[in-house]
Amino acid sequence: MRLDKYLQVTGLIKRRALANEACKLGLIQVNQVVAKPTREIAVNDIIDIKLARREMTVKVLQLIQGNSLKKAVRNEYFSVIRDVERRPEDMEDFWQDETDE
Numbered sequence: 001m002r003l004d005k006y007l008q009v010t011g012l013i014k015r016r017a018l019a020n021e022a023c024k025l026g027l028i029q030v031n032q033v034v035a036k037p038t039r040e041i042a043v044n045d046i047i048d049i050k051l052a053r054r055e056m057t058v059k060v061l062q063l064i065q066g067n068s069l070k071k072a073v074r075n076e077y078f079s080v081i082r083d084v085e086r087r088p089e090d091m092e093d094f095w096q097d098e099t100d101e
Contacts, residue, residue, distance in 0.1 A: 001041050002039070004037035010064070012058065029050075041060055041063065058081060
């Protein structure tokens, strides 16, 4: 299953378009390597997600068959290794473009 689809179906990122964009911006890593949205996910992969308000590391427990999951069973497909909420003062430079300086 594609990385962007896995992130969306498991609910780690709300929409597939956002997951796709996060991958393109280099905010998603799989096994400590920046990953493209088309990367195929495998069991035991470690996914690092670095978004504006949250940093999260999850381990893939099993792959998803189909296009959707019930919210009650989503946690059976990944385990959270690390989940850190970022404070507003940590985020002030997050979206700054380096060319604006």
